[in-house]
Every structure is written in C-alpha cells, then in structure tokens.
Amino acid sequence: MPLLKSLDSKSSAVSAAFRLKGGLFPLTLLEIAHYNCAEFEQQLQSKAAEAPVFFQQTPVVLSFEEFNGDLNALPLSELVAICKANGLLPVALRNSNPELQAQAKLLDLAIMPVGRVKAAAEEQAPAVETKAPAAEPSAAETEQTTEFSHSPSRIVTTPIRSGQQVYAPGGDLIIMASVSAGAEVLADGNIHIYGALRGRALAGVRGDTSARIFCQSLEAELVSIAGNFKVDEDLRNNHWKAAVQASLDEQSLCITPLV
Amino acid sequence: MAKIIVVTSGKGGVGKTTTSAAISSGIAMRGHKTVVIDFDIGLRNLDIIMNCERRVVYDFVNVINGEANLRQALIKDKRVENLYILPASQTRDKDALTVDGVERILNELAADGFEYIICDSPAGIEHGAFMAMYFADLAIVVANPEVSSVRDSDRILGILQSKSRRAEKGERVEECLLLTRYNPERVAKGEMLGVTDVEEILATKLLGVIPESETVLKASNQGIPVIHDTESPAGQAYSDAVGRLLGEEVEHRFMSVEQKGLFQRLFRRSA
Numbered sequence: 001m002p003l004l005k006s007l008d009s010k011s012s013a014v015s016a017a018f019r020l021k022g023g024l025f026p027l028t029l030l031e032i033a034h035y036n037c038a039e040f041e042q043q044l045q046s047k048a049a050e051a052p053v054f055f056q057q058t059p060v061v062l063s064f065e066e067f068n069g070d071l072n073a074l075p076l077s078e079l080v081a082i083c084k085a086n087g088l089l090p091v092a093l094r095n096s097n098p099e100l101q102a103q104a105k106l107l108d109l110a111i112m113p114v115g116r117v118k119a120a121a122e123e124q125a126p127a128v129e130t131k132a133p134a135a136e137p138s139a140a141e142t143e144q145t146t147e148f149s150h151s152p153s154r155i156v157t158t159p160i161r162s163g164q165q166v167y168a169p170g171g172d173l174i175i176m177a178s179v180s181a182g183a184e185v186l187a188d189g190n191i192h193i194y195g196a197l198r199g200r201a202l203a204g205v206r207g208d209t210s211a212r213i214f215c216q217s218l219e220a221e222l223v224s225i226a227g228n229f230k231v232d233e234d235l236r237n238n239h240w241k242a243a244v245q246a247s248l249d250e251q252s253l254c255i256t257p258l259v
Numbered sequence: 260m261a262k263i264i265v266v267t268s269g270k271g272g273v274g275k276t277t278t279s280a281a282i283s284s285g286i287a288m289r290g291h292k293t294v295v296i297d298f299d300i301g302l303r304n305l306d307i308i309m310n311c312e313r314r315v316v317y318d319f320v321n322v323i324n325g326e327a328n329l330r331q332a333l334i335k336d337k338r339v340e341n342l343y344i345l346p347a348s349q350t351r352d353k354d355a356l357t358v359d360g361v362e363r364i365l366n367e368l369a370a371d372g373f374e375y376i377i378c379d380s381p382a383g384i385e386h387g388a389f390m391a392m393y394f395a396d397l398a399i400v401v402a403n404p405e406v407s408s409v410r411d412s413d414r415i416l417g418i419l420q421s422k423s424r425r426a427e428k429g430e431r432v433e434e435c436l437l438l439t440r441y442n443p444e445r446v447a448k449g450e451m452l453g454v455t456d457v458e459e460i461l462a463t464k465l466l467g468v469i470p471e472s473e474t475v476l477k478a479s480n481q482g483i484p485v486i487h488d489t490e491s492p493a494g495q496a497y498s499d500a501v502g503r504l505l506g507e508e509v510e511h512r513f514m515s516v517e518q519k520g521l522f523q524r525l526f527r528r529s530a
Binding site for chain 1: 410411413414416417418420421431459460461462
C-alpha cells in the first residue's frame with residue numbers, strides 16, 4: 001500500500017501544523033423576545049453602558065425560543081450588525097426556522113441544535129439553586145451580565161454526586177466536600193476541592209491559562225485547565241490519591257503535590 | 260405529621276423491596292401505625308414478600324384514579340398490628356402515577372393517622388423512581404458493596420437533593436445508607452468493597468449493614484419479611500437499623516469476620 005506508506009513517512013517527517021483539541025466554553029445566549037431595529041439598538045446600548053467589561057466582542061448565540069412575532073420577516077443581518085456595533089459578536093444561531101437558518105448561513109453563523117441545551121440546564125438548575133441562590137446557574141440571559149464583572153466565587157458545601165454538574169461562571173469554585181465519579185465541576189477561575197476529586201474538574205473554561213485546580217485527594221476521571229487535559233490513565237502514575245494542585249506550564253498540565 | 264421514607268437505590272436487585280418489607284414491619288412492631296406503598300407499577304413484588312398477593316383487590320393506581328378508596332385498597336398485614344400494604348398495579352405502567360395523585364394519597368394517609376409512610380421505589384431514575392422519592396422526608400439508599408451499585412446510589416442521592424419537593428423548597432432530604440448483602444469474609448479477601456470504602460465514596464450516614472444470608476432469600480420466597488427471623492443475623496441487623504431509624508443508639512454489628520468459636524466449629528452452624 002504505497003499511499004499509506006507515503007502518508008506515514010510524511011507525517012513523521014513534518015511536524016503537525018495543527019491539532020484538534022476538545023474545549024468546553026460557556027457561551028452567552030442572546031434570547032430575543034421581540035425585534036424592532038431602533039428599540040433593540042437603544043436597549044443594547046444602555047446595557048453596554050451598564051457593563052462595559054462584558055461588551056468587548058463577547059461571543060453570543062442568537063436564540064429565538066421566546067420570540068414574539070414573525071421569524072420569517074426578521075432581518076438577521078441588521079440585527080447582527082447592531083450587535084457587532086455594540087460589542088457583541090454573534091457566532092451562532094439557535095433556531096429551527098429554515099428562513100432564519102438560511103440567513104445565518106449567508107452571515108457565516110454556526111447553527112446550534114435547539115432544545116438540548118435547555119433540557120441540560122433544567123436538570124442542573126435545581127441543584128444549583130439549593131446550594132447558592134446568589135450564583136448564576138448559566139450565562140443564559142443578558143440581564144445576568146452585570147454580575148460577571150464581580151467575579152463571584154461560588155461555595156458548595158454538599159457532595160457533588162454522580163451526574164451532577166456545577167459551574168462557577170466568572171470566578172472560582174470552592175467545594176467543601178468530595179466530587180463523585182461521574183460528576184463534573186467547572187469554573188472560569190480556579191477550583192478548590194476540600195475532599196476527594198473522583199469526577200471531572202475543568203478550570204479556566206473560558207481560556208484562563210493561569211487557573212489552577214486544588215484537591216485533597218486526586219482520584220479524578222479528568223482534569224483540565226483552559227482546554228488542556230489529562231485523563232485518569234495519565235493521572236494514575238503520579239501523586240494518585242495525594243493532595244495536589246494542577247497548573248498549566250507551557251501548554252502542558254502539571255500535577256504537583258501540595259505542601 | 261406522617262414521616263415519608265423512600266427506599267431507593269438506582270440499581271435493581273440490591274434489596275429495596277426486601278428492605279421496605281423489613282423496615283416497615285420493624286417500625287410497626289414497635290407500635291407505630293405504618294403503611295408501605297409499592298411504587299413499582301407493572302412489576303409489583305412487595306405483595307409477594309409480604310405474603311398478601313392473594314388478597315390484592317384494588318391497588319395504588321385504582322386509588323389515584325378514584326376507582327376505589329384508600330380503605331378498600333389498603334391490605335392489613337396478618338403478622339403485625341398497625342401495618343398496612345398499598346400494592347402496586349400489575350397491569351398499568353409507571354405513567355399512571357401523577358404528582359397530584361400521589362400527593363393526594365399521601366395526604367389522605369397522613370390524615371388517617373399513619374405515622375410512617377414507606378415508599379418502595381422501583382429501580383432506575385425514571386418516572387416511577389422519581390414519584391417514589393419526590394415527597395420523601397428521609398431516604399434510605401440501599402447499596403450492595405460493589406462499584407456499580409455505589410455509583411448508582413451516588414447518582415440517586417444527587418437527584419434526591421436536587422429534584423425532590425424538599426430540594427425545590429431549598430431544604431435537604433435526610434439521607435442514610437443501608438449496605439446489604441455484605442460479606443465480611445469476601446471484604447477481608449479484597450473481593451468486595453468494605454463499609455469504610457462505601458461510606459467514604461458516598462459521604463453519607465450509615466443506617467446499617469445487612470450481612471449476606473440465605474435466610475433473606477428463604478424469607479422472601481415464604482413471604483415472611485426477614486425481620487421476623489430473630490435468629491438470623493440479617494433479621495437482627497434489620498432490627499438494629501429500625502432502632503437507629505427511630506433515633507436509638509445501636510452499635511453496628513456483622514461488619515467484621517467473626518472468629519468461629521469451638522462450638523460453632525463443631526456444629527458448623529452457618530447463618
């Protein structure tokens with residue numbers, strides 16, 4: 001098989017120009033209830049004035065779940081232009097309307113599936129609310145954006161069980177119990193776990209490479225900082241079940257013992 | 260005010276129904292008016308374990324649908340005073356249960372003077388299990404000392420503290436762990452998870468450890484809840500667990516390998 005061979009030799013000789021990595025990035029949904037060019041622009045401007053930190057080419061997903069009006073007649077290009085002029089960068093559309101989707105394709109917007117995100121949010125929402133009513137479960141509405149500039153830490157005192165997902169947007173996540181296998185904890189900042197980490201922990205999910213993860217006992221399924229991750233198999237070899245911190249050093253994830 | 264206790268596990272076959280039968284009998288034997296409800300609509304078993312399968316006329320779903328009243332559906336236990344069984348329907352499916360319907364019946368039972376309402380949950384995390392746990396004040400999570408069962412119990416505990424009515428009100432459901440089919444000899448050999456391992460993973464209060472025992476299967480087949488077998492370690496362990504549930508301080512037993520005494524070795528009496 002000459003073709004395969006040549007491919008093989010080529011790949012070993014030339015260093016890879018790119019690699020694909022998994023990343024998990026929370027996106028803000030811009031849920032549009034009704035649209036009128038002047039009114040929309042005016043409201044967006046006043047919002048931007050309230051929280052200028054947030055409106056700096058922040059990527060948003062356009063959503064029309066609660067839209068009141070005729071979606072077929074919506075001038076998407078105009079709406080996108082207004083967003084861009086006010087520091088929001090629409091990157092995707094979440095709606096099943098074929099007319100809107102066609103417009104979105106012309107504007108180079110990605111099409112997101114409808115519904116799934118909402119269902120997932122519903123499942124995690126109650127757990128989130130019982131523990132820290134002040135924290136935001138997800139960056140779902142533009143009204144919450146003012147909270148972002150505070151960078152609040154989120155403290156959870158109960159164990160994070162298998163199947164639960166806890167996210168601290170814009171700040172640190174502090175868990176004063178264990179994170180079970182099959183559970184997932186995420187933060188834009190650092191993650192502190194005063195118990196065993198048996199599930200998945202993802203710090204710096206918006207790309208903060210200085211974020212760290214601390215835990216009392218490393219038994220994790222996955223540890224990730226700003227998209228650079230190690231799984232169970234790579235972690236088992238050193239400092240397994242020890243108190244450690246994970247940090248990023250030149251794009252590689254380092255596990256070092258605490259103390 | 261009636262206390263609603265759900266017996267749940269996530270995984271099937273770990274001993275939920277056996278536990279529901281034993282615990283409800285135990286509580287009633289201590290003089291509290293108790294009802295045990297089978298939430299496993301379509302796969303009812305509690306009636307067999309309680310030996311009342313031939314006395315089922317109306318069931319839980321009939322009462323929810325208003326086809327019968329509670330008095331007609333409740334079956335009085337023949338062994339224990341104060342104990343009643345509300346059997347599941349065998350011909351319907353879980354969708355027959357509604358939040359409003361279940362709430363109405365629980366309220367009626369409480370108004371009728373029942374002090375303890377034991378809800379025997381079906382396996383899984385679907386509608387039936389959800390209905391059984393939704394109104395619970397306390398959850399007994401039944402687990403076997405093996406990894407998959409412990410994982411499922413962990414999942415159930417998470418759902419319990421996020422989706423039940425108490426969780427919706429910002430309160431916590433009291434939770435406790437009952438470890439069943441425990442075999443100290445196999446734990447010592449490293450073939451089974453130990454109590455401390457499970458406690459550490461689940462980080463929850465231990466209600467009791469029920470040793471693996473032939474008497475459990477025998478009791479189920481005969482339709483006599485194992486707690487009535489006061490000779491067997493499993494029956495005694497359930498009795499201890501009931502004591503702890505009612506607030507007594509009872510030391511844990513049957514957790515380590517017993518050194519067989521001379522007499523036991525001579526007679527080879529197995530539990």
